[in-house]
Amino acid sequence: MGRPVTLFTGQWADLPFETMCEKALEFGYDGLELCTWGDHMEIDKADQAYCDARKETLAKYDLQLFAISTHLVGQCVCDRIDERHQSILPDYLWGDGDPEGVRQRAAAEIIKTGKVAKMLGLDTVIGFTGSSIWHMLYSFPAVSQEMIDKGYADFAKRWTPILDEYQKMGVKFALEVHPTEIAFDIATARRALKAVNYHPAFGFNYDPSHLGYQGVDYVKFIYEFSDRIFHVHMKDAYWSEHPMDIGVFGGHTEFGDNRRYWNFRSLGRGKIDFENIIRALNDIKYQGPLSVEWEDSGMNRDAGAVEACDFVRYSDFDPSDVAFDDAMQK
Template identity: 30%
Template sequence: MKTIKGPAIFLAQFMGNDVPFDNLANLAGWAAGLGYQGIQLPCDKRLFDLELAADSQAYCDDISGLLASHGLQISELSTHLQGQLVAVHPAYDALFDGFAAAQVRGNPAARQAWATDQLQRAARASRRLGLTAHASFSGALAWPYLYPWPQRPAGLVEEAFAELGRRWLPILNAFEDAGVDLCYELHPGEDLYDGVTFERFLDAVGGHQRASILYDPSHFVLQQLDYLAFIDIYHERIKAFHVKDAEFRPDGRQGVYGGYQGWTQRAGRFRSLGDGQIDFKAIFSKMAQYDYPGWAVLEWECALKHPEDGAREGADFIRSHIIRVAERAFDDFAGSGADLRQVRALMGLEN
């Protein structure tokens, strides 16, 4: 069995203009000082030059060396924003344009081509960095039609996933060439948001062996999906893990959909680790049981608590939940040492 690696922290929510959040070196020192051993690194030019990393081993070695000087490793690179742009429904064109490079804004076809190139570069950069998994979003073509009213035209969902598969297959092949698993965070707002939609996507890409899952139980709490049973079903595809808490407290006025409330007023809210309802002891036990091979990564998103407090508390929380797996069965001390002949005799199979 494998012991989960960690704690690690996703840096996307902590980037800013003020020290120590203004560059990678300062963030690395901050994270290490809190007790983190790894970082999930967003492919954002403020921290990491993806174009350079895709083609320069020297640059990747410099990044790895910088982090190693603080006792840190990269858990995964992240292209959540670029992955979102692989598939954008026209209703969201204006809102998502800000995620793209300036030269492709206002041009959906150019934006999609840019996003595809970004993901393919991320595959090469991950290989140069010696990584085995990558974190991203799937994008969405069918999301505006989630609730079937008015009635969806026959074939709309099927064609949406077929098109999603066509767009992602070349990217998945690039990750196959790099020897890296591409882990989709199953997330509302993406066409891949639960087990059923992930299975639809797998069908569309021919069961591609690199199509994997970033498991984040907080999104399942807000959907009221059984997040423990999910691990039992999909553990072979889970290759990345966001440790993020949540709570769901419906009342007589609102439920899963939240009534357009702000985050602090919603029935379903993201919380800092230990402040929500998620049974992380059970999650970490299942991850150990199924030999999860990767990192436990804090993603901080809380409707109430300050991010620096959430980050500080999160390192100890994750460390206390990681199970150092046993090297032998608990009852090995009682082994009788019986050989095959004795075993057969015990069953009456020897003369």
């Protein structure tokens, strides 16, 4: 199959950039999806010379680059800022911690990230948006639709100027649909698109692992948003068929606790139906990379990265160019 298999470096940001390149080559990947934390892609340092040097290092290891990811900074554009965000932001973005200042600096950094993508010769930035209304997920005390509308209006107000700049640059922003974001299932993805008036620079990074354990039809998502899937993460998750001590909300426990109803798993070891995902991606003619986001708290990550690469290559296949029964016709 022609789709390249890449590795998202977000879970490997403790390793230096070149070490990550060495490992990706050893693991068998075609390329990387570079995160913008650690030293993998440093937005504050990224002038054209820096970007050219990154591309030269990737070429040295015969690795391609299709996208960069800004999940941590993107989260802070719309979020209710507190001490959690200080732990994921560099000091120059956190500043004095004033919430509105953090949000505005994060928005400016997202625009700069689009410019860096352009310098790298890319057209896709992946990330989170944050959400001012995630804390209203469970409606008690009762949450009115007017309150939810205000959350989507806040998202539109903060992200439309960013998306306008991306459109000027010829770059797209792909939101990873995910709990804690303004879009976390099919219904909220529809609402997010409507909020930004179906902006051409706004779409999705498709990741089924965040949908499956919620009970969301993650294959339908592909068909529903076929023209808005700008990038694909390959990640697996397991959820129990039986009642557990800890439900779908996680019970204030850590990932990897086997009393939980669900956990992320190495590819092929969970419950995500990748067979039908590949068939759906073929149907919508998605030709971008399949980017492994490897997360499994119970497994060695190097071993997991190797088997995940092999699993994706095995799972992917070309669509047929003939009907199987054509040979039976006169």
